[in-house]
Amino acid sequence: MATVHKLKLLVTSLTAGALGYVGWRALVDQDEDVTLFEASMASERIEGKKTHKQLFIPTRKEQVDALKSGEQYDILVIGGGVTGCGVALDAVTRGLNVALVERDDFSSGTSSRSTKLIHGGVRYLQKAIMGFDREQYRLVKEALHERANLLEIAPHLSHPLPIMLPVYSWWQIPYYWMGIKMYDLVAGKKLIKPSFFVSKRRALEEFPMLKANRLCGAIVYYDGQHNDARMNIAIALTAAREGARIANHVEVLSLIKEKNRVRGALVKDKLTGTEWNIYAKVVVNATGPFTDQIRHLDDPQRPKICQPSAGIHIVLPDYYSPRSMGLLDPSTSDGRVIFFLPWEGKAIAGTTDSPTEVTHLPHPTEEDIRFILQEIKDYLSPDISVRRGDVLAAWCGIRPLVIDPNKKDTQAISRNHVIDVSDSKMVTIAGGKWTTYRAMARDTVNTAVEVGGLNDPRGCQTDGFILDGGEGWQPTSFIRLVQDYGIDVEVAQHLAKTYGDKAPRVAEMAHFTGRRWPVKGRRLVQEFPYIEADVIYAIKEYACNVVDVIARRTSLAFLNSQAAEEALPIIVEIMGKELGWSKAEKKAQLDEGKSFLQTMGLKARSDVRDVEIKLSYKEAKHFTEIFKSLDTDKDGHISIYDLRKALLNMGEKLSDKELRDLIAEVDINKNATIEEEEFLQLMSALQTGEVANSRMAVIIERKQKEMDMSVRRSGGGL
Numbered sequence: 127m128a129t130v131h132k133l134k135l136l137v138t139s140l141t142a143g144a145l146g147y148v149g150w151r152a153l154v155d156q157d158e159d160v161t162l163f164e165a166s167m168a169s170e171r172i173e174g175k176k177t178h179k180q181l182f183i184p185t186r187k188e189q190v191d192a193l194k195s196g197e198q199y200d201i202l203v204i205g206g207g208v209t210g211c212g213v214a215l216d217a218v219t220r221g222l223n224v225a226l227v228e229r230d231d232f233s234s235g236t237s238s239r240s241t242k243l244i245h246g247g248v249r250y251l252q253k254a255i256m257g258f259d260r261e262q263y264r265l266v267k268e269a270l271h272e273r274a275n276l277l278e279i280a281p282h283l284s285h286p287l288p289i290m291l292p293v294y295s296w297w298q299i300p301y302y303w304m305g306i307k308m309y310d311l312v313a314g315k316k317l318i319k320p321s322f323f324v325s326k327r328r329a330l331e332e333f334p335m336l337k338a339n340r341l342c343g344a345i346v347y348y349d350g351q352h353n354d355a356r357m358n359i360a361i362a363l364t365a366a367r368e369g370a371r372i373a374n375h376v377e378v379l380s381l382i383k384e385k386n387r388v389r390g391a392l393v394k395d396k397l398t399g400t401e402w403n404i405y406a407k408v409v410v411n412a413t414g415p416f417t418d419q420i421r422h423l424d425d426p427q428r429p430k431i432c433q434p435s436a437g438i439h440i441v442l443p444d445y446y447s448p449r450s451m452g453l454l455d456p457s458t459s460d461g462r463v464i465f466f467l468p469w470e471g472k473a474i475a476g477t478t479d480s481p482t483e484v485t486h487l488p489h490p491t492e493e494d495i496r497f498i499l500q501e502i503k504d505y506l507s508p509d510i511s512v513r514r515g516d517v518l519a520a521w522c523g524i525r526p527l528v529i530d531p532n533k534k535d536t537q538a539i540s541r542n543h544v545i546d547v548s549d550s551k552m553v554t555i556a557g558g559k560w561t562t563y564r565a566m567a568r569d570t571v572n573t574a575v576e577v578g579g580l581n582d583p584r585g586c587q588t589d590g591f592i593l594d595g596g597e598g599w600q601p602t603s604f605i606r607l608v609q610d611y612g613i614d615v616e617v618a619q620h621l622a623k624t625y626g627d628k629a630p631r632v633a634e635m636a637h638f639t640g641r642r643w644p645v646k647g648r649r650l651v652q653e654f655p656y657i658e659a660d661v662i663y664a665i666k667e668y669a670c671n672v673v674d675v676i677a678r679r680t681s682l683a684f685l686n687s688q689a690a691e692e693a694l695p696i697i698v699e700i701m702g703k704e705l706g707w708s709k710a711e712k713k714a715q716l717d718e719g720k721s722f723l724q725t726m727g728l729k730a731r732s733d734v735r736d737v738e739i740k741l742s743y744k745e746a747k748h749f750t751e752i753f754k755s756l757d758t759d760k761d762g763h764i765s766i767y768d769l770r771k772a773l774l775n776m777g778e779k780l781s782d783k784e785l786r787d788l789i790a791e792v793d794i795n796k797n798a799t800i801e802e803e804e805f806l807q808l809m810s811a812l813q814t815g816e817v818a819n820s821r822m823a824v825i826i827e828r829k830q831k832e833m834d835m836s837v838r839r840s841g842g843g844l
Contacts, residue, residue, distance in 0.1 A: 183366045186668050190395060192371045194402050199225040199371070200580050201571070202390060202406035204378050204420055206230075207237040208358045209555055210412035212567030212588075214372060215365040219587040220571065222580060225404055226365070227376040227393055230486070231674045233358030236414050237560065238678060239523025241439065241477055242469050244277065244284060244350030244561050246270035248454075249463060251309055265542050267312055269561045274316035276561065277350050279592050280360060282599040282626035284352035286318045287467070289452040290333055291345045292505065299323070299342060302456075306347045321347035332451050335506050351452075351467065354560060355678045356624060359667060361563075363594040375670050381409065381423045381552070388424060388552040397670060408578035410570060411554040415484045415524040424552050431546070432556060433527040433539060434484050438494040439476030440727070441519040441685055446502075446510070447473035458501045466502050472518065472685050475502050479525075488522035489725035495520050515811065518686040520727030528557035545570055551577050564588050595626025607633050612645025620655035625663075635659040650693040656680045661700040672697050672719040677726075687728040694719045739803075739810045749809045752829055753802050764789070764800040769825075776828055792822050 184192075201217050203210045206228025214226040228234070246269040254262035277284050291306070293299050306321045322345075329344040330336055366372050375396045382390040382403060390405040411420040418430045447453070452467040466475045478494045495517060503512040530544045543558030543566045555570040568586045575582045599622065607618035611633040621629040636646040636659040647657045661669075664679035675697055676683040682690040694716055702712045720728075741749065754760075758768045766785045773780060780788070792800045792808045800822075808822065 183363055183666070185666075186373060186670070189366070189371055189373045190376070193225055193227070193373055193376075193393075193404055194400075196403075196405070197223075198390075199223045199404070199406040200578065201225070201408050201410055201574055202227070202404055203410045203412055204391065205412035205414065205416075206232040206358075206362060206372070206374055207235055207412065207414050208233065208354075208361060208560060208563040209237075209414070209558070209566055209570075210410075211358060211361040211365060211372075212563040213410055213412055213555065213570050214370045215361055215368065215591075216564070216567040216571045216586060216588050217574070218365055218368045218370040219591060220582050220584045222571075222575075222582070224365070224370040225406065226362075226370060226372040227378060227391075227404070228372075228374045229377040229396070231374045231670070231678055232362045232372075232668070233355045233678050234674075235416075236523050236525060237358045238355035238684075239437070239439070239521050240354045240560050241437075241465055242351055242354055242467065242474060243287075243465065244273045244352055246273055246309065246313065246349070246561070247559070248305070248309055248347075248456075251312060252305055255305075255308060261542060263312075265562075266309075268565055269559065270313040270316055272562050272564055273350050274313075274318070275564065275589060276352065276357075277318070278590065280352070280357055280596050280626075282595055282603075282623050283357050283360060283593075284350055286348050287351040287452055288319075288346050288348055288450070289454050289465070289467075290324075290329065290336075291347070291454045291456060292329065292333075292336060293342050293344055294340045296342050299345075302345050306345050309347060318348040318350065321345060333448055333453065335446065335448075335510055336453075337505055337507050346451075350561075351469065353470070353624070353681060355681065355684075357593075359678060360593040360595060363667060364591075367594060372668075374668050374674075378420065378423070381420075383550060386550055388548070388550045407580065408574040409552050410574055411552060412570070414556075415526045417526060417528070417554060417556045419484075421548070421552075421554060424548050424550055428548070429531070431529045431531055431544070432484070433529060434482050435525045435527050436480050436482035436488060436494075437477035437523045437525055438490045438498065439474055439521055439523070440490075440495055440498050440517050441469075442473040442475065442516050443518065444468070444472055446506075446516075453505065455501060455505055464498065464501050466505070470681055470685055475499075477523075482522075482524060484524060487722070487725045488524055490520040490522045490727060494522075495727075517727060518688070519684055519690075520687075521684060521725070526556055543569070545573050547573065547577055553577060595628050598627030603627070603629065606630075611636065611647075612643070613647045614644040614655070617644070617647045617649070617655045617657055624660075632659050632663045635662050650680075650682070650696055651689045653689060654682060654685065656682060656693075658696070658700055661697050662704060665701065665704050669701075672701060672715045673722045675701070676719065677722070683723060683726045687723045687726045690726070691720060691723050691728060739806050741806065741810050741813070745809075745813075746806060749806055750802065752826060753805045755829060756826075762802065764805070766798070772829065773825070776825075776832075788822050788825070 200222040201224050203213050203224065203226040206226060210226060210228070211232060214224050217224045246266045250262050251266045253259055254266060277286065291302055293302060303323055310317055310321050324332065324344050324346055326341045326343050329341060330338055362372055377394050377396055378391045379394055379401065380392045381388050382392065382405065388409045390403055391409065392401060392403055394401045411417060413420050415432060415434050417432045421428050447466060447468045449468050452465060455464040455466070458464050462479055464475060466473065475498050478497060482488065496514065499512055499514060506512060527539050528544045529539060531546055543562065544556050546554040553570060553574050555566055558566045568588065574580065604618040604622035607613050607621055607629060608615055613633055613636065621632050625632055636657055637648050638646055639648055650656045650658065660680055661675055664675045667679060669675050669679050672694060676690045676693065682693060698712050698715050701707065707715065756764050756768055756772050758771050766782065766789060769785050769788060789798060789800055792804050
């Protein structure tokens, strides 16, 4: 019976594949006119790389002063995420006069909190083929074109990534193989590399952490990967070099209307408190999850169109994943898809998808973190202990799903982007996905040109337009940095892939280390390649506070929230010196940085230390003896003096700061000492995996070995 059942499943999968092919051909035939149009446009596009107008970008002060001049712009863009910056770049390269304001920082919202993939959407293609959905098909086709374009225009920030889809049932092999081959076919000439099937042995060679039990083989396909925040910054900087007036930390307070048309906005510089008007022929609302807030400034009676959804990601140590191979779980326990990918030297896993409220600083829930851990545990070898304590960082992004107000079915979520023009002629762009930002921007500017009657002789120029840093970059660019500036190889690779052909400017700013090697490049924290010069150059890229640096100009907050916290004091000192901060401002920046990191998994990471003690009587007694041996003055807690004495007896000497950091790992009630209950909680958390890689745990283990040796010596009679 089991064999018959499997044969039925195999026949079903082959039938589905055949139907899928028929559906795909039908969609292709329907869309042939679109394909021919794209081909003709590609042949007309100017070949070769573009050269940016300005060698150096204007300072933020120069940008703000220009925005205060009273000049009327063709387009004012509200929102500095990838869509807003994409609109600004598209418009300015057409020759239009463009202004852009962002309430926080460029890429501070959803645009920096993605899965870090540049992809067409395998799931959407499945729905398009099985449901004969022409709109879904076009979405995938457009996304695959934009995927190839992003890999071309920002080669320093993006790269192809093979992704493995493990198969644990023989009948699923033809089903998944057919689906992924369809994905290749739709990409056409924009295909990165062809997908392929690998045997069980080869799959385990490529992804040794994979669960081997019942594994039949795997399908490997290619998508793109990037540093989303840096990509967004690059788009903003490119727009600035082309002449767009852009300013972060400038908030829109209200809209200006003349004869019932939106003609600008009253804005406020959040750094200085200054308010002024910016006038424009057309205002574009590109604020992602905050779309409805701006729409209601125009008309409070307008129905909401944004349906916010929260997506959680977690970051794990690099040993959880190969450095150059991702993993796709196509069907989780609740029907969602989870990616498990190498990124910036760590492993990233996500995402969840659940309704949420719009907030400026969303934070991950413990429930979602544990859900992701459980899902990846099901795909990894049982030899790997998936521990809660291994989560280095976690973040929540709000995906702005939208309802298209122009369609009859006003309850259906649109998978494509939506452009809405209000009665007062404000243009709103919402929805869509990261990969298709350029197409979204193109369509938005086309609408703005029509609404405002703007002169647009050039048309869209951004297909193939090289972004800031990409023009002179080569895969070997980092070698020149090592040779010319005496910079460590890892640091040089980071500079080259972050700044592209602008990397030598950062290297010039690097401080001497005072060591034989590396000659230049003092790191902010030793385990990451970010250096002090990154902070100095970040200010030239419009970084205004410490969070702008740890979350957008570098990825430190996304990679390890504790390491980011350790780097805060030195970053504050460097920025304070460059920007002339007072002592009070430095303290405020330090507090703001710590508060932000609470939303990046630091709070959740701290909370798991305060767990219920789950130790047997024998274990509790044993660990209590270790605690008492460390409590040298017998006052009921381990102080910095107790710890120093214990370490000196072990032949180790640490500074007061290092000793305070050790105690802080365990000190839940923040009284600068370790009490017995806190000590036992740490022991319990270490045993259950709630806490991992604790420095205090290493000291306790050494003390435990010393005590064991002492017991053996006293009992041996030698």
